[in-house]
Amino acid sequence: MPQLDKDVFGPDAVPEVVAAFNAAMAERFGELPDIWDVGIDAARSRGLRPVPPPSPRAFDIEIADGLSLHVVPSTRPRGVLLHIHGGGFILGGAAHQDALLERMADEVGVTCVSVEYRLAPEHPYPAAWDDCHAAALWLLEHAGERFGTEALLIAGESAGALLAVATLLRLRDRGLADRFLGAALNFGVYDSTMTPSQTLARSGALTAATIERIVEAYAPEAATRRHAALSPLYADLGGLPPALFTVGTLDAMLDDSMFMHCRWLAAGGRAELALYPGADHAFIETPHPCAAAANARIDRFLADCLESLAKDTTR
Numbered sequence: 001m002p003q004l005d006k007d008v009f010g011p012d013a014v015p016e017v018v019a020a021f022n023a024a025m026a027e028r029f030g031e032l033p034d035i036w037d038v039g040i041d042a043a044r045s046r047g048l049r050p051v052p053p054p055s056p057r058a059f060d061i062e063i064a065d066g067l068s069l070h071v072v073p074s075t076r077p078r079g080v081l082l083h084i085h086g087g088g089f090i091l092g093g094a095a096h097q098d099a100l101l102e103r104m105a106d107e108v109g110v111t112c113v114s115v116e117y118r119l120a121p122e123h124p125y126p127a128a129w130d131d132c133h134a135a136a137l138w139l140l141e142h143a144g145e146r147f148g149t150e151a152l153l154i155a156g157e158s159a160g161a162l163l164a165v166a167t168l169l170r171l172r173d174r175g176l177a178d179r180f181l182g183a184a185l186n187f188g189v190y191d192s193t194m195t196p197s198q199t200l201a202r203s204g205a206l207t208a209a210t211i212e213r214i215v216e217a218y219a220p221e222a223a224t225r226r227h228a229a230l231s232p233l234y235a236d237l238g239g240l241p242p243a244l245f246t247v248g249t250l251d252a253m254l255d256d257s258m259f260m261h262c263r264w265l266a267a268g269g270r271a272e273l274a275l276y277p278g279a280d281h282a283f284i285e286t287p288h289p290c291a292a293a294a295n296a297r298i299d300r301f302l303a304d305c306l307e308s309l310a311k312d313t314t315r
Helices: 016-029 040-046 098-107 127-147 159-173 208-218 254-266 291-314
Strands: 059-064 067-072 079-084 110-115 152-157 180-186 243-248 271-276
Touching: 059 127, 067 098, 067 127, 079 127, 079 159, 098 110, 098 291, 110 127, 127 152, 127 159, 152 159, 152 291, 159 180, 180 291, 243 254, 243 291, 254 271, 271 291
Parallel strands: 079 110, 079 152, 152 180, 180 243, 243 271
Antiparallel strands: 059 067, 067 110
């Protein structure tokens, strides 16, 4: 794994297989249409990316009026993973990444519970934040009886990573964040006023113009966008669990992960940064050559968090 060094960001750091993959994808797909070209309804019904088939072992449970959880169980759970999907707060669903959840269920030994949170623009801030908080509180109360373990982890991708941090902040303020043993935060957006890498993005999976419209959808009141809930980069990050920040060097959210990694450490927390040269947004959910290594590191990190609890309880 490359260290944080200037050479990580240059073209020479991109492995040949990654450069070839990127070139092949660019030739095959060109510049993909964004949400606004397709339209939100069409993007939701047809999808901008193929949705993997549902897991045959998955099931849904309703925990409150209009709020459900999508569960991919582990046969021998050592913990429960609260998962928050991405999609710019506009797209996606709790059942749209069963392949990812199955992998973590099997490799980490966790029952994965994904939140079916409300989407923008119909339901802007704080709807998704409230739903994820409610799901976390439900797990704190019911994980043991429903899933056989009270050891909890949290993970999210893109918008889901922001929601994961916001959920931890709410729990921390209630004295409950220490119940979560670790956070896998993948290519998250942590500044809704846009970091430099967002502002300068002109190509790739996310451009500045697309990001600006996404922000307008989930945070229509501009005056609120630097509040800690919408931009956790500006929050007091003390008292949060260990975190792994995963991001590619071509991602418009590159700065977000690098900045949050440093701020997590500065607040006294434990944090790791996993950088993948030549990877763009959401690469761990694609056949990208870096995806297998990145997912394996995420699995190891989450397993280590569970192992730390096991060691503490045997002392």
